[in-house]
Amino acid sequence: MPEYRNVLLLIADDWSPIAGCYGNDVIQMPNVDALAAKGTRFAHAFCTTPSCAASRASLLTGNYSHTHGQYGHSHSIHNFHTHLTMPSIPKVLNASGFATGIIGKLHVQPESVYPWTHDMQKVQGGVRNVQAMAERAREFLGAIGDRPFYLHMGFGDPHRDFGNKGTYPGVEEVRYSADEVIVPPFLPDHQAVRRELAEYYQAVSRLDQGYGMAVRVLEEAGRADDTLIIVMSDHGMPFPGAKASSFEGGHHCPLIIVRPGEQREVVCDALVNWCNIMPTVLEWCGVESPGDLPELSMIP
Numbered sequence: 001m002p003e004y005r006n007v008l009l010l011i012a013d014d015w016s017p018i019a020g021c022y023g024n025d026v027i028q029m030p031n032v033d034a035l036a037a038k039g040t041r042f043a044h045a046f047c048t049t050p051s052c053a054a055s056r057a058s059l060l061t062g063n064y065s066h067t068h069g070q071y072g073h074s075h076s077i078h079n080f081h082t083h084l085t086m087p088s089i090p091k092v093l094n095a096s097g098f099a100t101g102i103i104g105k106l107h108v109q110p111e112s113v114y115p116w117t118h119d120m121q122k123v124q125g126g127v128r129n130v131q132a133m134a135e136r137a138r139e140f141l142g143a144i145g146d147r148p149f150y151l152h153m154g155f156g157d158p159h160r161d162f163g164n165k166g167t168y169p170g171v172e173e174v175r176y177s178a179d180e181v182i183v184p185p186f187l188p189d190h191q192a193v194r195r196e197l198a199e200y201y202q203a204v205s206r207l208d209q210g211y212g213m214a215v216r217v218l219e220e221a222g223r224a225d226d227t228l229i230i231v232m233s234d235h236g237m238p239f240p241g242a243k244a245s246s247f248e249g250g251h252h253c254p255l256i257i258v259r260p261g262e263q264r265e266v267v268c269d270a271l272v273n274w275c276n277i278m279p280t281v282l283e284w285c286g287v288e289s290p291g292d293l294p295e296l297s298m299i300p
Contacts (some may be wrong), residue, residue: 006227007150007281008218010211011059013052013105013127013159014243015204015233016184017045017254026182028174028205031212032256035231039258040266046273050235050243050250053080053107055274056154059234060114061086062278062293074109082113087290089150089278090116096287099144103136105154118143127156128203130210131170134217141221149223150281155210158203160196160238170213174205186241186249193239200237224260228284230277231256257298272298 019029021036048058049065057063057070061082065071069083082088090100094115101118104127108114118140124132133153140151158164167173178194181201187193211231218224233253236242242249255272257280275295282289283297 005284005286006148006223007230007284008214008227009150009152009230009277009281010155010214010232011056011105011153012155012157012207012233012254014235014238015158015207015254016237016242016249017252018201018204018237019208019254021256022254024182026176026180027201029208031208031215032231032254035211035215035229035258036256037265038263039229039256040262040268042255042257042268042270042272044269044271045232045253045255046251046271047233047235047253048274050245052234053078055234056106057082057108059232059274059277060088060090060108060152062089062275062295064275064294067294070108074107081110082108084110084112086113087278087293088114089152089281090114092282092287092290093150093285096285097147098285098287099140099147099149101137101140101144101149101151103140103151103153104133105156106152107154121154125168127154128166128206129168130155130157130206130213131168133210134213137214137217138221141217141223148285150285153214155207157207157210158200158237160200160203164199164203168206171206171209174202176201184237184239184242184249186247187239196239226260228260228281229256229258230281231258232274232277270298 020033047055053073061068072080176198181197236250279297
């Protein structure tokens, strides 16, 4: 293996552990299921805070909210910032000569804590346009040459808003009926809930296609043999009792990690959370940790 190794991190917006590999036999997620079949699926992975910016700050700094200070959203009237003293994945890897790219949703600030060598947050058609997200990844990999890299792709799906009903180029619209979806135990089994879940499932299937496109771009660029792939979400589904709540529905998240060359499915029952991501990335990349991180790498 090379001295330096790369990371492709694919993060969803509001995706609970709903996939075939997590026991849901209705939803169509062939790309995620294929990654799980050759990697490690974590059965007990939890976000630290079931809210977008605070969760992403923990992922990128390796610290909990009471340390990094970004308790809430970074946009509009909220205006939360991560403390200037915090380390971050891009800051540490930049100092070691890595190319660091952000595509799509980031939702943390300030830029001095999260400096990227390639800031590609703007995506034509928005962060639900998964084909455009993949093209941005192609641009990034083409621009960096043989440099080691960390590429962070923040997808907009399956966040609930009017975009779920949209159509996008290169995407097969996978639709579901209200009668076939599986209602989680923390929601009432009501027809209105089922209709919402059917649209949510549609967005999750679009996300799956985006994940598949991103992995194919990685393979076509010839960088798959030395790249760790991390598949995850910021927190749980955007429904009562999940996102923005302190119940399991808000904290319990999907996490799949695929090592290059690995061809067997592993299910890990270890309790992990998003503060484990940064030490994992740094160990895989062969870069020394900045120290004092509260959690350990998951590589072992």
